Amino acid sequence: MSIEVNTLSKIYGKQVAVNNINFQIKTGEIVGFLGPNGAGKSTTMKMITGFIPPSSGGGTVCGLDFVEQSIEVRKIVGYLPENNPLYPEMYIKEYLQFMAGLSQTNDSKVAVKNAIEITRLGPEQHKKIGQLSKGYRQRVGLAQALLHNPKVLILDEPTSGLDPIQVAEMRNVITDLGKEKTVMLSTHIMQEVEAMCERVIMINKGNIVADDNLKELISKHQTSLEEIFKQLTQNVDTI
Amino acid sequence: MWTLYKKEIRSFLGSLIAYIVIGVYLVLTGLFLWFVDGNNVFDLGIASLQVMFDIAPYILIFLVSAITMKSIADEKRLGTLEILTTKPISDISIILAKFTASITLIAFALLLTTVYAYTIQNLSNPIGNVDWGAMLGSYLGLLLLSACYTSIGLFSSSITDNQIVALLSSMVISFFFYSVLSMLGDVSWLDSIGRSLSWFGLEFHYNSISRGVVDTRDVIYFGGFTAVFLGFTQLVFESRKW
Numbered sequence: 001m002s003i004e005v006n007t008l009s010k011i012y013g014k015q016v017a018v019n020n021i022n023f024q025i026k027t028g029e030i031v032g033f034l035g036p037n038g039a040g041k042s043t044t045m046k047m048i049t050g051f052i053p054p055s056s057g058g059g060t061v062c063g064l065d066f067v068e069q070s071i072e073v074r075k076i077v078g079y080l081p082e083n084n085p086l087y088p089e090m091y092i093k094e095y096l097q098f099m100a101g102l103s104q105t106n107d108s109k110v111a112v113k114n115a116i117e118i119t120r121l122g123p124e125q126h127k128k129i130g131q132l133s134k135g136y137r138q139r140v141g142l143a144q145a146l147l148h149n150p151k152v153l154i155l156d157e158p159t160s161g162l163d164p165i166q167v168a169e170m171r172n173v174i175t176d177l178g179k180e181k182t183v184m185l186s187t188h189i190m191q192e193v194e195a196m197c198e199r200v201i202m203i204n205k206g207n208i209v210a211d212d213n214l215k216e217l218i219s220k221h222q223t224s225l226e227e228i229f230k231q232l233t234q235n236v237d238t239i
Numbered sequence: 240m241w242t243l244y245k246k247e248i249r250s251f252l253g254s255l256i257a258y259i260v261i262g263v264y265l266v267l268t269g270l271f272l273w274f275v276d277g278n279n280v281f282d283l284g285i286a287s288l289q290v291m292f293d294i295a296p297y298i299l300i301f302l303v304s305a306i307t308m309k310s311i312a313d314e315k316r317l318g319t320l321e322i323l324t325t326k327p328i329s330d331i332s333i334i335l336a337k338f339t340a341s342i343t344l345i346a347f348a349l350l351l352t353t354v355y356a357y358t359i360q361n362l363s364n365p366i367g368n369v370d371w372g373a374m375l376g377s378y379l380g381l382l383l384l385s386a387c388y389t390s391i392g393l394f395s396s397s398i399t400d401n402q403i404v405a406l407l408s409s410m411v412i413s414f415f416f417y418s419v420l421s422m423l424g425d426v427s428w429l430d431s432i433g434r435s436l437s438w439f440g441l442e443f444h445y446n447s448i449s450r451g452v453v454d455t456r457d458v459i460y461f462g463g464f465t466a467v468f469l470g471f472t473q474l475v476f477e478s479r480k481w
Contacts, residue, residue: 049325053480074327081325085318089253101242102326144322 002027002152002182003048007057010043010206017043019206020057025199027151030178032197032214033186036233040206041186042082045156049079061152075104078145082156084138088130092121092140095129096147103148115143119173135166142173153177155185159192171195190226200225204233240332243323247310247340256309260302261348267298268352286363287370288355292377292449296417296442299345299385304409306344307392308402310337311472315400330476334469338389345385349378372451380448383461387441388413390468397475416464417441 003025010018018040025031035041046052048061050070058067066073087095096115100108116125119139124132129140138158145153158174159167175196177183187193193200193214200217202210209232210217214225221228251257268291273279278290314320323333360369388409395409396402417440423429424437437443441464444457 046321051321051325051479071327071329074325077325079322079325081318081321083318085320085322087250087317087319089250094249098242098246099322099326101245102323102328104327 001025001060001063002029003059003061003184005044005048005057005059008044008047008054008059009056010040010047010052011055016206018047018054021203021206021208023201023208023211025182025184027182028178028180029199030174030183030185030197031199031201032193033184033201033203034188034190034193034229035186035203036188039203039233041203042156044203045079045154045184045186046081048073049077049154050074051081075148076151078148078150078153080141080145080153080155080158082160084141086129086137086140089128091128092116092125092132095140096143099144100147105148108147111147111149114149115146118146118177119143120169135162135169138162138166138170139173142170146177151181153181153183153185155183157186157188159187159189167192190224190229194225202229202232209233240328240336243328243333243336244340247337248343251306251340251344254309256305257344260306260344261351264298264302264348265351268295269355272355280359280362286359286368288352288359288374288377291352291355292381295381296384296445299381299388300410300413300417302348303341303345303385303388304392304395304406304413306341307337307389307396307409308405309396310341310393311396312400312402312405315397324476331473334393334472334476338393338469341389341392342382342386345389346382349381349385370451373449374451376451376453377449379453380445383448383458384417384441384445386465387416387461387468390465390472391416394468394472394475397472417445 001024005021005023007020007022008018009016009020021044033041033044047054048059048066050066050073053067058065060066061073062076064073093112096112097108100111105111116122119142121136121139121143124136129137132140142155142158145155155174159170162170171192174183174185178196185196197214200210200212200214201208210228212220217228218225271278271294272288272291276282280290283290311320314323324330356374360367363369391412392409395412396405398408399405420440421437421442423433426433444460447454448457
């Protein structure tokens with residue numbers, strides 16, 4: 001089992017962001033983590049990657065406890081945070097070299113070269129990050145997550161704000177990566193999930209409302225993924 | 240930690256701030272030491288850098304704050320703090336890397352002023368008639384003082400994502416601990432309370448070490464002061480977890 005989450009909760013003051021969720025992701029799966037804005041997707045990912053600790057519950061990544069052994073977990077997880085934060089004044093290679101050092105890769109030069117190759121950053125690799133288009137910036141963010149050849153990739157909205165061509169390219173990159181790595185990606189774009197993911201976990205207001213194989217989920221509800229998403233995430237709001 | 244240290248140094252050198260800070264420091268101390276009427280070396284006729292050592296703590300308040308204002312506030316603004324803190328590196332290593340990088344830059348600025356020390360030594364009569372003990376003590380004092388200012392600066396930078404807010408709060412806190420506490424010692428109606436309070440101030444210990452007598456109590460005070468503010472910084476880092 002690659003990722004295992006047990007009764008995980010996060011409470012901010014009185015607001016419950018993530019409410020007692022459980023799920024498991026097997027090695028080699030590409031799982032779409034779906035939910036409307038503010039559903040708790042990012043919070044869950046932040047807890048797994050060790051940015052914030054859970055209020056209660058916990059879980060493991062490749063058998064390592066992500067609360068107790070956070071530093072060890074970070075060594076095997078590649079994480080692309082929401083909004084893809086970067087240093088605009090740094091050069092791509094300089095940035096990746098720096099990140100490779102922080103990720104404790106053995107040979108940072110080779111790691112940077114590989115990551116540039118996988119994310120197809122080649123033609124732009126000598127530019128400053130601030131000069132790049134949004135699509136290329138997103139690739140730099142992804143390259144940063146790949147440097148230490150992590151077993152697990154956690155990508156928070158990897159395609160948000162990209163144009164359709166860039167989205168398609170990003171999808172291809174992620175699908176390729178999914179062949180050898182476990183990928184958990186969050187999004188609220190249904191086509192993306194249909195194009196990339198084998199499995200779907202839907203979350204709404206901190207609760208998991210669906211966790212199924214994509215095909216089975218669609219055949220069970222006899223409608224499109226978008227309709228299922230609407231049904232499962234909106235009925236809570238109707239008065 | 241070494242990787243982050245190198246990146247910090249590189250970003251200092253890549254931005255204008257390092258050059259401006261070092262330049263301003265050298266120009267201001269140079270002006271006060273050699274040119275400003277009434278108090279310069281030639282007016283006083285004493286072969287010592289005392290004028291510089293008196294004015295430097297005030298200049299450093301501004302300069303150290305300018306160096307450190309960006310270090311954490313900007314990571315917060317850009318969101319890159321989330322990347323740093325989800326890499327296999329502990330919070331305290333991040334803080335220490337930023338601390339040592341800032342101190343390195345300041346130490347370099349201080350080192351450049353040894354040119355003045357060399358000049359003074361040659362101006363003295365007979366040549367070499369300089370109180371080296373006091374001078375070395377003062378340099379050590381400035382370095383320790385800078386460490387304290389840096390820890391205040393990092394703390395101020397960690398509580399906000401706005402560099403200007405970081406700069407101003409760092410200057411206010413530094414000024415309070417250097418000057419205000421020591422002024423309280425002179426307030427007559429505060430009497431012994433004032434004197435005790437001034438003991439907590441940085442100036443008291445800086446003056447003591449500047450005399451050339453390196454008292455372990457002063458060194459421990461400076462070390463403790465720095466550790467406390469770095470500790471506060473770490474608390475702010477951890478507050479995201481509350």
